Amino acid sequence: MSDIKELREEIRLFSLLNAIEYNGEAEVKAVMSRIMGEKPDLRQKAKEVKEIVQEEVKKVNSISLEEQKKELKHKKPSLLEKEEKKEQNLPELPGNKENVRMRFAPNPSGPLHIGHARAIVLNHEYVKRYDGDFILRIEDTDPKRVYPPAYEMIQEDLDYLKIDVDEKIIQGERIQKYYEVAEQLIEQTNAYVCTCEQQEFRELRRKAKACDCRKNSKEANIKKWKKMINGDYEEGEAVLRIKTDINHPDPAIREWPAFRIVDQPHSTYGKKYNTYPLMNFSVAVDDYLLNISHVIRGKDHIPSEKRQKYIFDYMNWEYLEYLHHGTLTIKNIELSTRKIKKGIESGKYNGWNDLRLGTLRALKRRGIQPEAIKEAIKQLGTSEVDAKFSWENLYSENRKIIDEEAERYFFVPNPKKLQIKKSPKKTAKPPIHPDREQKRSIHLEKNPNILLPKKEVKNLKKGDKIRLKNLYNIEITQKSPIEAEYIGNDLSNLDQMKILQWVPQKQNLDMKILKKNQEIKGVIEKNAKNLNENQIIQLERFGFVRIDSEQPIIGCFAHR
Known part of the structure; x- marks a missing residue:
């Protein structure tokens, strides 16, 4: 030492x-x-x-x-x-940092995915840094996008990430508060009910012209507003608009809608309401009423900030501090809750934790640790530069965490029998983990039959010298049927030999590995008989897997 x-x-x-x-x-x-x-x-x-x-x-x-x-x-x-x-990837927050309150505000359209992790982790890291409050705000004011199980699934996903929620707010329980602010804006003549045909209004907005509804009196707008919330209009017949600069250079900012009518009953609130706030209105109101101090979001939300600023100005509210990070591109994985839901219903996916998905529960099933996700996100930081999410970086961070605990086992995918001649009895003693003294025992009789990966056997030829990992050396003597002879245990020429994992033909257990687009059947050494569900192991020369089932043994592939 x-x-x-x-x-x-x-x-x-x-x-x-x-x-x-x-x-x-x-x-x-x-x-x-x-x-x-x-x-x-x-x-x-x-x-x-x-x-x-x-x-x-x-x-x-x-x-x-x-x-x-x-x-x-x-x-x-x-x-x-x-x-x-x-x-430095997480610079100091701007402005006052004495009472930091930050929020994560998902729609309950499904469980959370890796794309949500950026907002979750960045907000939570800053809250921890300044001893602030992390607010979970469920934005469920669009009945058409609500997936009822998502209310609980979102909390479960945050629990998986080990995120402590200080306050939980559900927007659907705050509809009356939004109505109160809307009525104040109408009283101020800063909002009005618009009953124009949608196509007609879009054309006027494009030309920077006001519609006739904008000229209505305060009293007429109050009357129409009451008709809206009392259910006298049908969906599409009326909206509440915020008065803006009619000549604003961005047509999307001009006279933006704050409330619309939705005839579809809400899965939680039924027919209690039919007039719901749109995102830009409810977000602005809640960010102020909940004393949110800082908001971190993608730069694609900059137009939203411009719309919401009208509410703050009209209500004479103090502005928040906003940080906008670059767009994060996440490739080679499905994230759309709409497409996933459709895929589950059609049988394409076997659930929200299908390994082909980018949901947090799919990553959890694969054995990806929450600390690895957090570290990968923290490295992205709050830069305004667009970035691509690196799966390899995530796997690297995960490997650092699980490697120190993962027990090692021999696994042979798609096994092919090989007979060894002229060999003595031998007990292999590979370590359960490189950092521990504990050993596994794998017994072989004289002249045994062993199992090797079919892919490796296919490439072997007569005369090849092979090192059976932690066992001894053999030489291929016959290709079909494949046979070999024991040639000793000399370790001096390992750089000239191919090293293969193996298991005895008689002493093994069936195992199935689930990968994103593939199922691999194979055998694992018998020492794995006491594996527990959720345990993460390393199959030597194959990769890390999380045990998904004990009987039969099924593992979910994480990465190499």
């Missing part, structure tokens, strides 16, 4: 860095992973190293965050500079 004093000092540095990354609380597992990654030769002494790590983590956690930063800056300033550079 390295000099104990030097090793302890290095562990101390990594413990300080980990504590600073996580608000003053270092974790033994994270520090162990870092030190083993930096010094793989210590894996054989993992037990002794862990004892030192536990001691140093305890000491580091006993001092304040400021003291941790001070010590690291004194001992190894370059490490702290790297951490500070990493945090």
Whole structure:
């Protein structure tokens, strides 16, 4: 082992860095992973190293965050500079930061997906930084887009991401508050009921001309508004519009609609209402009434901010602080709740956690850890530059987390039998994990039959020398039927041999692996008989999987 004093000092540095990354609380597992990654030769002494790590983590956690930063800056300033550079992706919030209140506001049209994660994680990270409040606001004011199970599914997805919700607001329970603000705007003559034909109004708006309804008196608008909320108009016959600059350079901003009539009963509120606020109205009202301090959203919402500014100005409300990040492109995955719902109904998908989907519950089923999602999102930051979501980056972050706990097992996909001649009895003793002393035992009789991956067998030819992982060396003596002979256990020429995973023909268990667009049948070593559902393991030379079912053994592929 390295000099104990030097090793302890290095562990101390990594413990300080980990504590600073996580608000003053270092974790033994994270520090162990870092030190083993930096010094793989210590894996054989993992037990002794862990004892030192536990001691140093305890000491580091006993001092304040400021003291941790001070010590690291004194001992190894370059490490702290790297951490500070990493945090630049999340710059300081603008404006007043004393009472930070931020919100995540999904439509209950389905469960959450990876696209939602950016808003969730960024808002939550800032709330944690400033000891603020995270508001979950369910925006359910469009009866046609509400999927009733989504109310609970959204909360379940936030629980998976380990997001603490300080307040939960449901917009459908606040309809009367929106009506009150609408009536104030009508009283101010800053809003009016429009009964124009839609095509006629669009043409007038394009030409920057006011419709006749804009000239109606306050009293006439109040009367028409009462008719709207009392159900005297049918869908499409009337809307409440906000008065804007009729010559605004963006036609979409001109006289934008604040309320419309929806005849379809709401899945939660039934026929209690038929006049619902549109997003730009309800968002503006709630952001003010709920004391939201900062809003983070995509730059595609900049036109929305311009519309909502009219409400703030007319009501003499103080503006919020807005941050707009670039558009995030997420390729090679389905995110549309409408298309997913249709696919589930048709049988194309087997549920919201189908591995082909980008829903958070699909990622959870694959074994993607919430911390990996958070780290991948934090690295994107709040930059206004458009970006592409990197699945490889997400998998890299996930690998760092699950690698330190995932037990290792041999798995053979699409197995093909191989007979070995002239071989002795042998018990392979591969480690359950490279950082642990615990071993697995895989017994082979003399001259055994083993199973190899069909894809590998296909490419073997007579004379090939193979290393059976953690076992011994063989040479292919016959191609059809394929046979081999034992040629010893010399490890000096491994760079000239192909290394293959294997399992005994008699001592194995059936296993099925589910991938995004593929099912793979194979066999796993018998040591896997006690695997538990939700356990994440690594199938050597294949990849990480999450156990989806114990009997039969079914695993969901995460990544390599």
